[in-house]
Amino acid sequence: MPPSTMPADDPTSPPAPTDRTRSSDADPGGRRFRVVAVVTLLVTLVLGYGLNRLEFTTGQDNYLNSDSQVARDNVDYQSLFGGQAMLTLFTIERGADADDLFTPRNIKQFRDLQTELDADPRIQSTITPLTALEFTDNLVRSRNGNVLDSPAAKILLGAQSRDPDPGSAQRRLADSLATLKRMQAIPEAQRTFDNPAWVDFLLHDNTGAIRKSLRPFFPTPSTAQMVTRLEGNASLAAEGEGARIVERATSGVRFDHATVMTTGAAVLLRDINNYLRGGFLTLGVISLALMAGLLIVAFAVRWRLLPLGVVGVGLIWAFGLAGYIGVPLSVVTIAGLPVLLGVGIDFAVQLHSRVEEEAQLDRAGNPVLAALAGLLPALALATVAAVLAFLALEFSQVPMIRDFGTLLALGLPVIVIATVLLLSASLTMRERRRPTPPKDYTHGPLGRTVIRLGALPRITAIPLVVAAVAIFVGGIFADGRLTIQTDPEKWVDQQSQVIKNINALRASTGSASELGIFVQSGDVFDDATAGFVGRFANAQLAAHPDDLLDASSLVTTISFMMEVPNTSVVMPTGADIRLAYQVAPPDIQRAMVNREHHALNLVFRTGSGSLERQAGVVDDIRDHVRPPAGISATPSGLAVVGTGLLDNFAKNRVELTYYALAAVFVLLLLYNRSLVRAVLSLVPVLIAVGLSSIIALLIGVDLSPLTAVSGPLIIALCTEFTTLLVLRHLEERRRGLGPLAAVEAAAARTGRAFLVSALAAVIGVAVLAFSSLPLLRDFGLLVALNVAVALLSALVVLPPLLVWADERGWVHRHGGGAGSVSVSAPGPLDKWLISGHAATERTGASRPTDAPRGGGDAAAGTGGARPGVAGAGPAAGAGPAAGVEPAQRASRRG
Numbered sequence: 001m002p003p004s005t006m007p008a009d010d011p012t013s014p015p016a017p018t019d020r021t022r023s024s025d026a027d028p029g030g031r032r033f034r035v036v037a038v039v040t041l042l043v044t045l046v047l048g049y050g051l052n053r054l055e056f057t058t059g060q061d062n063y064l065n066s067d068s069q070v071a072r073d074n075v076d077y078q079s080l081f082g083g084q085a086m087l088t089l090f091t092i093e094r095g096a097d098a099d100d101l102f103t104p105r106n107i108k109q110f111r112d113l114q115t116e117l118d119a120d121p122r123i124q125s126t127i128t129p130l131t132a133l134e135f136t137d138n139l140v141r142s143r144n145g146n147v148l149d150s151p152a153a154k155i156l157l158g159a160q161s162r163d164p165d166p167g168s169a170q171r172r173l174a175d176s177l178a179t180l181k182r183m184q185a186i187p188e189a190q191r192t193f194d195n196p197a198w199v200d201f202l203l204h205d206n207t208g209a210i211r212k213s214l215r216p217f218f219p220t221p222s223t224a225q226m227v228t229r230l231e232g233n234a235s236l237a238a239e240g241e242g243a244r245i246v247e248r249a250t251s252g253v254r255f256d257h258a259t260v261m262t263t264g265a266a267v268l269l270r271d272i273n274n275y276l277r278g279g280f281l282t283l284g285v286i287s288l289a290l291m292a293g294l295l296i297v298a299f300a301v302r303w304r305l306l307p308l309g310v311v312g313v314g315l316i317w318a319f320g321l322a323g324y325i326g327v328p329l330s331v332v333t334i335a336g337l338p339v340l341l342g343v344g345i346d347f348a349v350q351l352h353s354r355v356e357e358e359a360q361l362d363r364a365g366n367p368v369l370a371a372l373a374g375l376l377p378a379l380a381l382a383t384v385a386a387v388l389a390f391l392a393l394e395f396s397q398v399p400m401i402r403d404f405g406t407l408l409a410l411g412l413p414v415i416v417i418a419t420v421l422l423l424s425a426s427l428t429m430r431e432r433r434r435p436t437p438p439k440d441y442t443h444g445p446l447g448r449t450v451i452r453l454g455a456l457p458r459i460t461a462i463p464l465v466v467a468a469v470a471i472f473v474g475g476i477f478a479d480g481r482l483t484i485q486t487d488p489e490k491w492v493d494q495q496s497q498v499i500k501n502i503n504a505l506r507a508s509t510g511s512a513s514e515l516g517i518f519v520q521s522g523d524v525f526d527d528a529t530a531g532f533v534g535r536f537a538n539a540q541l542a543a544h545p546d547d548l549l550d551a552s553s554l555v556t557t558i559s560f561m562m563e564v565p566n567t568s569v570v571m572p573t574g575a576d577i578r579l580a581y582q583v584a585p586p587d588i589q590r591a592m593v594n595r596e597h598h599a600l601n602l603v604f605r606t607g608s609g610s611l612e613r614q615a616g617v618v619d620d621i622r623d624h625v626r627p628p629a630g631i632s633a634t635p636s637g638l639a640v641v642g643t644g645l646l647d648n649f650a651k652n653r654v655e656l657t658y659y660a661l662a663a664v665f666v667l668l669l670l671y672n673r674s675l676v677r678a679v680l681s682l683v684p685v686l687i688a689v690g691l692s693s694i695i696a697l698l699i700g701v702d703l704s705p706l707t708a709v710s711g712p713l714i715i716a717l718c719t720e721f722t723t724l725l726v727l728r729h730l731e732e733r734r735r736g737l738g739p740l741a742a743v744e745a746a747a748a749r750t751g752r753a754f755l756v757s758a759l760a761a762v763i764g765v766a767v768l769a770f771s772s773l774p775l776l777r778d779f780g781l782l783v784a785l786n787v788a789v790a791l792l793s794a795l796v797v798l799p800p801l802l803v804w805a806d807e808r809g810w811v812h813r814h815g816g817g818a819g820s821v822s823v824s825a826p827g828p829l830d831k832w833l834i835s836g837h838a839a840t841e842r843t844g845a846s847r848p849t850d851a852p853r854g855g856g857d858a859a860a861g862t863g864g865a866r867p868g869v870a871g872a873g874p875a876a877g878a879g880p881a882a883g884v885e886p887a888q889r890a891s892r893r894g
Contacts, residue, residue, distance in 0.1 A: 050320030078232030082124030307348030314418030342764010353753030450751030454799030475690030516637030657711030688790030
């Protein structure tokens with residue numbers, strides 16, 4: 001291809017006529033673009049169908065490994081006694097008390113509610129305050145009207161006879177007589193729920209306090225609650241519908257002397273799931289809008305929105321493939337959309353900008369081919385490094401964290417492939433139809449900014465390395481002082497109605513959660529089982545008074561009824577429990593006993609302490625409770641699922657970052673075959689990783705599961721930039737520039753691309769700050785800050801390190817090597833993309849690796865125009881740092 005005849009001092013003159021200016025009819029480029037378009041459409045349709053297979057999940061499978069003991073225990077528990085509990089709070093108006101809740105109208109509404117809910121297959125059991133009171137009523141009644149023949153009388157008299165202390169037995173008898181006297185004061189015909197005196201007798205003990213056995217349903221004198229147990233092990237949709245059924249049933253009723261509010265964990269999970277479905281699209285739209293704005297404002301090239309289009313197609317491919325593979329969308333993996341968009345735009349901008357550089361500065365005959373030959377090795381290495389960093393998340397013990405790693409590791413290569421194929425084909429067509437005119441953009445503000453950022457003198461190299469190690473070590477110590485927030489309630493909008501309701505429930509009753517224990521034995525109605533459950537419940541309530549507020553089970557109903565102040569502890573017998581079971585309402589029978597599987601249910605209402613406190617209670621139970629032979633007691637329920645997440649999350653959270661660092665270091669070492677290059681590439685990464693923990697500690701934020709595992713993401717993004725910087729430095733060195741000139745030439749020519757792509761990566765994470773979920777919002781704000789610090793450290797720290805090490809012969813090796821950039825012959829993919837031109841065009845796209853670039857070499861003193869480039873002119877030799885002489889720049893650097 002003949003060289004240009006334009007004047008040497010006119011970098012903006014149009015290029016001389018070359019093969020690039022031929023119409024698309026004279027070559028197959030247009031046809032090849034149409035082929036790419038058709039193939040892209042077909043692939044998009046096929047993979048796009050996978051979007052329909054994406055599943056939104058918020059169940060325990062996100063938090064617990066399905067083969068873990070905690071998960072298996074929870075499945076067993078729900079199979080025995082049902083799933084999540086819906087809690088309906090009745091707040092009694094001022095001036096009234098719990099007795100006033102049982103008006104004739106309210107009693108009818110309680111019974112109507114029970115009938116409606118029990119008729120739905122998605123409801124396992126419903127225990128209203130009236131149901132609990134009816135159980136007490138059944139216990140004190142007898143079929144023949146003789147009080148002494150009632151189940152309660154038989155149980156109390158049996159306890160008195162078994163009391164080993166005569167004085168204690170006498171006190172039991174006196175208490176029983178006092179109870180009998182209260183009861184006989186009400187004529188038998190008036191012992192109905194319409195009679196406030198009878199309700200008072202059933203509800204209160206001889207001291208005037210609410211009976212201990214009824215406190216799970218009457219937590220305070222001014223509150224009562226209905227417990228509706230949903231179907232166990234139900235799908236997310238079925239569980240959400242069950243919660244909606246309870247909400248609808250209770251929302252339309254008005255109770256005398258009380259207000260009604262229904263909430264529960266199932267409502268929280270349903271609302272999170274609903275947000276995932278709407279928020280997924282909302283975050284995507286916001287991300288696209290911000291990326292478009294960034295490209296329009298900062299990316300001053302032709303077809304500046306093209307990266308957004310090709311990455312959008314790549315996202316369809318990536319998430320469609322995720323749908324086919326079965327990667328679920330959870331409250332964590334939803335963050336993958338803006339993250340992948342940001343990283344994808346980052347890569348696309350790098351490639352697009354390199355094409356512009358080849359066309360505007362170097363006048364390459366085939367700028368796309370030249371860009372691919374120069375940049376693909378670096379992009380490939382950066383992609384593999386990022387994938388390895390993301391795959392470190394696969395070592396997490398939390399399933400949704402592993403899913404996040406899978407989505408990122410799967411999505412990034414797919415997006416990179418789409419970017420290379422579609423961007424190359426589109427820009428090839430553009431250049432053949434209307435070539436890009438030459439222009440020296442190295443004087444622009446973005447290029448100058450990158451040069452200034454990397455302008456630290458070479459003498460700072462050793463202090464920077466020491467600082468990097470110190471910051472990394474400081475980050476390790478800071479990480480150990482960070483607080484982990486694994487309570488799902490804290491992940492969602494604290495101003496949402498469900499959180500307000502849960503907080504109101506907790507404020508009124510002291511609890512909004514539960515710890516379940518299922519006890520199994522050969523015979524749940526034998527003395528050994530009854531005695532163990534009674535003693536176990538008493539021991540746990542005494543050991544953890546602030547964390548376990550009360551207990552509810554068939555055994556505790558009877559053992560609490562048998563309690564008398566200042567008497568010996570006497571446990572109920574198996575016969576007592578069998579007798580109570582026979583008169584219990586059907587819903588209490590289903591909620592408390594599973595005769596088919598020989599199991600009893602024991603439910604503790606838990607206090608408002610943190611998950612760490614609840615985990616301590618669960619661990620104490622597991623470590624110290626020793627049931628008799630043939631009996632097992634297994635903690636389960638909502639509290640155990642939460643503590644299981646806490647345990648899984650804490651097991652190897654910090655190690656995930658180290659795994660990512662090690663994998664990336666090994667890759668860089670193998671690729672470069674140089675320990676120095678690998679270490680130099682990781683120095684800014686160490687600074688970024690260490691600062692991420694230090695910043696989190698200084699800000700005082702709690703780490704969520706997503707924020708706490710951001711280390712691999714930071715490593716992936718920072719490694720990409722250091723890889724591109726190092727390999728571009730080597731490329732410039734192989735063209736004859738000295739260490740300092742090579743750094744500044746790379747900065748001037750690629751500054752625009754680096755800053756725009758850096759902003760894209762930061763925006764991709766920061767867009768999560770628009771989420772209403774604190775889990776995502778905090779992740780977006782903190783990690784965006786950390787990513788910005790990481791990329792800034794790469795641009796500031798790496799250049800002086802490269803100059804310092806390269807001047808000692810530790811970076812550039814003459815004669816090529818593993819890190820060399822091949823710019824000679826295109827591969828098969830390049831040939832197909834660029835169209836089948838003869839060797840002249842490929843020669844025009846090639847750059848001699850030993851020719852000096854214009855502007856000189858600070859070390860060797862070489863200068864002159866850049867030869868061997870088709871259409872080359874002074875723009876290619878205007879100087880690597882926007883016209884500043886290397887000797888002057890060297891003096892500034894010291």
